[in-house]
Amino acid sequence: MPRSRPRALRAEHPIHPVWGPVPPTRIHGLSAGTSLAIHRAERRGGSWFVHPGATDQALRRYRAFLSPPGNRPLYPAEAACSCGCCSFDDVRHARDVLEEILRDLPPRARGELGRALRPLDAEFLRRTLPDPFTHRRAWRTEFWWYRRLARASASG
Template sequence: MPRSRPGALRAHLPVHPGWGPTPPFRIHGLSTRASRAVHRAELLGNSHWLHPGATEWALRRYREFLHPPGNRPLYPQAAFCSCTWCSFDDVRHARDVLEEALAQLPARARAELGRILKPLDAAFLRRTLPDPFAHRLQWRTEFWWYRRLSESSEWG
């Protein structure tokens, strides 16, 4: 019996196994390898906040918040809708998603995303003001970005 050609054997395999019909997008600022690791973590992770496309959206939102030029203080706004995409109106939620992504990523991709976040976090600290009443908040005080002044309080 003649041997099958390698191309004939591979013809029945999917083009990108595990990714569906197209490969994942590349996140701006990350390498292709790290972008694929992020996409894999979003697909296979068991987090409520981490879903396909959430890390890229959160990184874009975080950069957008810090983009206005000048030295005037910035105040994060609370999101009024808690649905998946509207909650990104609150930049602190975007930072939550990025923190969750860091926790889910392998070491190399985590380091690469961390290198992107380090100057953004420094700009966030520089452009926002500390909240003197942060110790009174009832939730999420363990994250430093919730201990900054915002336009609305936890109680409305």
């Protein structure tokens, strides 16, 4: 019986990628391995706001909020709508998504994303003001980015 060529054997068993029909795009500022780990965590994420592409969107929003030059204070604003698209208008929600995906990553990818977030967090702390009335708020959060002064919502 003649021997089958390796190419013929591989053609019989096509390899299906783990990410689906379209390979994930690389997240700006992160390695390809970390981007792939983030994409995998997003696909298996059990949260309403963590979906494929959410980390890239949140990271871009966080960088855009901190991008205006100067030393003037920045005030996060609440999103007008709480749907998945509009919720990223609130930079604090974008930071929530980044924190959630950070918890779901393997150690090496978590370290790289954490190193990318560290200077952004330092800039956020430098450019925003502490909220002196945090202790009086009806809701309390463990996240430090909600303890900064924010612009009042138009609806409230």
